Amino acid sequence: MAEAPSKPPFASPAIPAMLNGSSRIQFNCYPGIACFNACCKRADITLTPYDILKLKQHFNMGSEAFLKQYTVPFQMDADGIPGVKMRTNDDGACLLLDPEHGCTVYPNRPIVCRYYPLALLNIREQDSSNPKEAFSLVKEEHCQGHQEAREISIDEYRVEQGCADYDQYNREWYRLILKKKSAGPGVGKPSELSLQMFFMASYNLDMFRRFVISDSFQRNYQLPDSFYQSITQDDLALLEFALKFLRQVLFGERTIEEVKDAWEKRLEERTKIWEIRTQAAVQAKAQTESAELAADPTPNSDT
Numbered sequence: 063m064a065e066a067p068s069k070p071p072f073a074s075p076a077i078p079a080m081l082n083g084s085s086r087i088q089f090n091c092y093p094g095i096a097c098f099n100a101c102c103k104r105a106d107i108t109l110t111p112y113d114i115l116k117l118k119q120h121f122n123m124g125s126e127a128f129l130k131q132y133t134v135p136f137q138m139d140a141d142g143i144p145g146v147k148m149r150t151n152d153d154g155a156c157l158l159l160d161p162e163h164g165c166t167v168y169p170n171r172p173i174v175c176r177y178y179p180l181a182l183l184n185i186r187e188q189d190s191s192n193p194k195e196a197f198s199l200v201k202e203e204h205c206q207g208h209q210e211a212r213e214i215s216i217d218e219y220r221v222e223q224g225c226a227d228y229d230q231y232n233r234e235w236y237r238l239i240l241k242k243k244s245a246g247p248g249v250g251k252p253s254e255l256s257l258q259m260f261f262m263a264s265y266n267l268d269m270f271r272r273f274v275i276s277d278s279f280q281r282n283y284q285l286p287d288s289f290y291q292s293i294t295q296d297d298l299a300l301l302e303f304a305l306k307f308l309r310q311v312l313f314g315e316r317t318i319e320e321v322k323d324a325w326e327k328r329l330e331e332r333t334k335i336w337e338i339r340t341q342a343a344v345q346a347k348a349q350t351e352s353a354e355l356a357a358d359p360t361p362n363s364d365t
C-alpha cells in the first residue's frame with residue numbers, strides 16, 4: 063500500500079514508475095528558465111511540522127500568527143486527521159511568491175517545493191512495520207525543466223535541494239500518519255480531543271509549548287527539569303517531544319512516563335468537581351423554588 067504525505071505543488075499525475083535514491087532523472091531548474099515561477103503560480107503545498115517550524119522562524123512569528131496568515135486547514139483522510147496547506151491568492155499563486163524575484167523564503171521553502179518535480183512516497187510493505195521511501199516523477203506541461211540536458215540521481219538532487227534536515231524531522235511524522243492510515247478500523251476514529259491534540263502538536267508548536275509547561279501537564283507526566291529547560295528555548299527539541307507525545311495520543315503507546323497514580327488522581331479530582339457542581343446545581347434549584355414560593359405562596363390555589 064502506498065501513501066504520499068508529500069505531494070507535488072499542484073495536482074498532476076505522477077509518472078507511475080517507482081524510483082529510488084539511485085535512480086537518475088533528467089531535470090534542471092534555475093532563475094532565468096522560461097517557465098520560472100510557473101509552478102508557484104498554481105501552488106498546492108501541504109505543509110509538514112518541520113516546514114512550519116522553519117517558516118515561522120524565518121518570519122520571526124509565533125506559530126499561531128503564521129498559521130492564521132499563511133495557511134488553510136484541510137482534512138488529510140476520512141477520519142479527519144487535520145492537515146494544513148499554504149494559503150494562495152485568488153489566482154492560486156503561493157503567497158510567498160514574488161512575481162519578479164521568485165520565492166521569498168527560498169532558504170526555508172517547504173519540503174514539497176524542494177522535492178518538486180519528485181513526489182516522496184512512504185510505502186508500507188507487507189509484514190514490515192517500517193515504511194520504505196520511494197519517489198515518483200511528476201511531469202507537467204508548463205514545467206520545462208524536463209527538457210534540460212542535465213542528468214542527476216535522486217540522492218544527488220536531495221543534497222542539492224537541502225532535503226536532509228527536512229527528511230530527518232518529517233520521517234517520524236510521516237510514519238505516524240501512515241501507521242494511522244494502515245491501522246484500519248481496529249484502532250478506530252480518533253476522538254475530537256485526539257484530533258485537536260494532533261493539530262496542536264504538529265502545527266501549533268507555541269501553543270503546544272504552553273500546554274507542556276502547564277501545571278496540569280507537569281502533574282501528570284514525569285519529566286526532568288532539564289527537559290523543560292530545553293523545550294522552553296528549543297523548537298526542535300519541542301518538535302521531537304511532540305512526535306513522541308502523538309504516539310501516546312493516537313496509539314496509546316506509553317512513550318512518556320506518567321506520574322505514579324496520575325490517572326487515579328485525575329479521576330479523584332474530576333469526581334470532586336462533579337460533586338461540587340451537583341451540589342451547586344441542587345442548591346441553586348432549591349433557592350429558585352423558595353424564591354418562587356415567597357413571591358406567590360398560593361400558586362396552585364383555585365379560590
Ligand code: SF4
Nearest residue numbers: 102156158159165175
Ligand atoms: S514556498 Fe516558495 S517555492 Fe514553494 S510554492 Fe511558495 S513561492 Fe514557490
Ligand code: SF4
Nearest residue numbers: 091097099101205207
Ligand atoms: S522548471 Fe519547473 S520547477 Fe523550475 S521554475 Fe519551471 S516550472 Fe517551476
